[in-house]
Amino acid sequence: MYTVPQLDDYSQESLEKAFAELRAAFDSEAQAPLDAGWKTFRDRWLGRTNGILTQVNEQWLKAAPAEGKREVGRRLNDAKDEIGRRVDELKVEHRDVVVAVTGVQARASFGSPSVSGTHNLDVTLPGIRRPLGTEHPVIRTMNEIVAVFRAMGYSIGEGPEIESDYYNFEALNFPPNHPARDSQDTLFVAGQEQKPARERLLLRTHTSPVQIRTMEKQPPPVRIVIPGKVYRHDTPDASHSPLFHQVEGLAVDTGITFSDLKGTLDHAMKALFGSSVKTRFFPSFFPFTEPSADVAVTCFKCNGKGCRLCKQSGWIELLGSGMVDPAVFGFVKKNGYDPEKVSGFAFGMGVDRIAMMKYEIDDISLLFQGDVRFLEQFA
Numbered sequence: 001m002y003t004v005p006q007l008d009d010y011s012q013e014s015l016e017k018a019f020a021e022l023r024a025a026f027d028s029e030a031q032a033p034l035d036a037g038w039k040t041f042r043d044r045w046l047g048r049t050n051g052i053l054t055q056v057n058e059q060w061l062k063a064a065p066a067e068g069k070r071e072v073g074r075r076l077n078d079a080k081d082e083i084g085r086r087v088d089e090l091k092v093e094h095r096d097v098v099v100a101v102t103g104v105q106a107r108a109s110f111g112s113p114s115v116s117g118t119h120n121l122d123v124t125l126p127g128i129r130r131p132l133g134t135e136h137p138v139i140r141t142m143n144e145i146v147a148v149f150r151a152m153g154y155s156i157g158e159g160p161e162i163e164s165d166y167y168n169f170e171a172l173n174f175p176p177n178h179p180a181r182d183s184q185d186t187l188f189v190a191g192q193e194q195k196p197a198r199e200r201l202l203l204r205t206h207t208s209p210v211q212i213r214t215m216e217k218q219p220p221p222v223r224i225v226i227p228g229k230v231y232r233h234d235t236p237d238a239s240h241s242p243l244f245h246q247v248e249g250l251a252v253d254t255g256i257t258f259s260d261l262k263g264t265l266d267h268a269m270k271a272l273f274g275s276s277v278k279t280r281f282f283p284s285f286f287p288f289t290e291p292s293a294d295v296a297v298t299c300f301k302c303n304g305k306g307c308r309l310c311k312q313s314g315w316i317e318l319l320g321s322g323m324v325d326p327a328v329f330g331f332v333k334k335n336g337y338d339p340e341k342v343s344g345f346a347f348g349m350g351v352d353r354i355a356m357m358k359y360e361i362d363d364i365s366l367l368f369q370g371d372v373r374f375l376e377q378f379a
């Protein structure tokens with residue numbers, strides 16, 4: 001390592017030699033990798049209080065005899081100019097090297113000592129590939145369903161996953177203690193015994209409460225799809241999970257009939273599963289729709305012939321649906337939903353089930369374990 005020597009001889013030759021050594025020392029350090037980082041290197045040479053050029057100023061220039069001052073000053077200024085310029089250049093080169101070494105690995109900041117050396121860069125090493133990310137099969141399926149309805153002019157709605165009894169049940173025409181509540185094993189938030197029943201919080205068991213929230217926010221007409229997570233107190237098995245996903249739909253306007261419901265869902269199923277798919281509507285019950293229908297599609301694996309997927313029936317049940325019960329409009333009447341004037345339909349489908357059938361996944365828990373070996377199949 002270069003240190004600034006004492007200078008007693010101020011002859012031309014001696015000055016020439018001293019400055020040449022100074023430059024040679026700088027050049028050789030500037031060529032080596034800047035292992036300690038560019039800043040350390042800059043401070044060593046240009047640092048204001050104790051940099052080498054400051055030392056030269058103190059030891060050579062200030063100590064110079066009067067007649068030698070001019071010459072030392074001139075040489076020192078030249079050295080300052082050149083060294084300063086070269087240090088600036090090195091900053092850019094050094095940064096490029098660091099970027100080249102760390103660009104793919106994203107593990108070091110500029111000037112980090114561990115990777116800053118040009119000699120550490122082996123351009124023949126294979127690059128580091130980042131695994132490609134991809135949409136989760138449930139999210140992908142959900143987006144596909146939503147896209148089908150968006151193309152029909154529906155907008156997207158959202159609501160909270162922690163819901164009150166009022167929105168999840170009461171305003172959907174499940175009266176307190178009505179047995180229909182048993183069909184949705186509910187996870188309640190603990191410690192709310194003091195609250196009035198309708199204010200008690202629970203994890204929403206379906207996306208239907210967002211029907212009410214939407215109608216409270218906007219007058220008719222409404223055309224909305226509501227994708228989201230729902231929760232039920234189900235014991236996990238191959239087809240049950242306490243968390244799953246639904247896409248809800250609601251259309252309210254004047255003169256909406258059951259044929260609109262049938263036409264809309266038939267089109268949506270064809271758009272999702274292919275134009276040869278047929279739909280079948282059969283009677284069902286939901287407190288918030290009247291009449292209600294469950295909707296099945298011809299099995300998209302066997303085309304209706306009967307196979308393991310459709311349990312030999314040729315049909316797969318995918319949706320709950322129905323005409324909005326006038327009693328439900330009764331809860332939002334003051335927002336413009338007069339059951340004498342408007343009518344509508346609603347539907348809801350389980351996204352996870354659809355994703356499982358589409359991708360032939362036989363255990364729902366695989367969807368929520370986050371195992372990359374499973375998920376990367378969908379990349």
Ligand code: PHE
Nearest residue numbers: 206208286320321346347348
């Ligand atoms: N919310 C119902 C369920 O989760 C599905 C449904 C939605 C039925 C809309 C009719 C209308 O089972």
